[in-house]
Amino acid sequence: MPNKNNLMSLPTNFWAERDFFDGRAARSFVVVLRTTGCRWRRCTMCGYWQESGTPQPPEALVKQFEFAIHKLKGRCAESPEILKIYTSGSFFDDDELPSAVRLEILKKAAELGVQKVVVESRPEFITPERVGECVERFAGLEVAIGLETSDDFVREKFINKGFSFKDFLRAAKVVKSEEACLRTYLLMKPPFLTEHAALEDVVRSARAVTFSDVLSLNLCNVQRNTFLEKLWWERHYRPPWLWSAVEALKRIKEFYEGVLISDPVGAGSQRGAHNCGRCDKKVAAAIRRFSVTQDLNVFAEMTCDCVEQWLKILELEEFVFGVITDHD
Ligand code: SF4
Ligand SMILES: [Zn+2]
Secondary structure (H helix, E strand, C coil): CCCHHHHHCCCCEEEEEEEEECCEEEEEEEEECCCCCCCCCCCCCCCHHHHCCCCCCHHHHHHHHHHHHHHHHHHCCCCCCEEEEECCCCCCCCCCCCHHHHHHHHHHHHHHCCCEEEEECCHHHCCHHHHHHHHHHCCCEEEEEEEECCCHHHHHHHHCCCCCHHHHHHHHHHHHHCCCEEEEEEEECCCCCCHHHHHHHHHHHHHHCCCCCEEEEEECCCCCCCHHHHHHHCCCCCCCCHHHHHHHHHHHHHHCCCEEECCCCCCCCCCCCCCCCCCHHHHHHHHHHHHHHCCHHHHCCCCCCHHHHHHHHHHHHHHCCCCCCCCC
């Protein structure tokens, strides 16, 4: 049985999945490294700080990566084309991953033969030097930024993200000018927005960031020990309907030419995006299918009795906000 110190030196998580790449569903490996975690850790919906660990020497961080890749290769016959290296924080924060560790991990990614590496970072850690040296080491770098919404008021007051749209634009420009790809995360249904306002917010936000190479629609879920969880227990928050996600994907696809994806984490549960309970699995599967095919036909003729209820909520919730919840 590993003791606590050993556990802290293991990666937080790792798994294999599929992503849309080069016109098809490609194999990807996801590795979540255990670092000191996000330095901000104040976003209302985020519980990632619970996955952070004690500071580790550089070689231990590289070992975590090697451990995860070794296990994934054992589990998966197919070689990965995409590698996602997450830290439950920022890849470009020197306190989480020093530059030497970033470069060593990217060198190992190149040896693995992947075409694309996806990393995540808050804007304040994104500098031409840090991104530039990484692109030099690995040309197919994609940098994801959790913008969440283009609306500064919603991001500041409801999400408490701690950076502005202008900060995001500066970082996005750095990513592009260093010839990395840009992935933008948008949050579907931050707290305090009605279902209708959340739908409009995410579509409007997508319009503001069409220069992104990949847009990821993240359906808000209720993580433990967060401010959002408190709101949820007090019946002031319901995660988004899956129908809202489908509607957002359809509307964004009309004007956005990049790759549009959404992974409905926890879909069908009371803490995740959900519909009526009967159609959740089917609709979540279609959203996943869309993400790896980009084909809106996966939603064709998809319906359920609860569509009427969802439409009524879109229409009427503005007048009864704070009353409609469904977790008993
Ligand atoms: S910046 Fe990201 S990791 Fe940090 S608290 Fe916010 S959502 Fe969580
Ligand atoms: Zn239904």
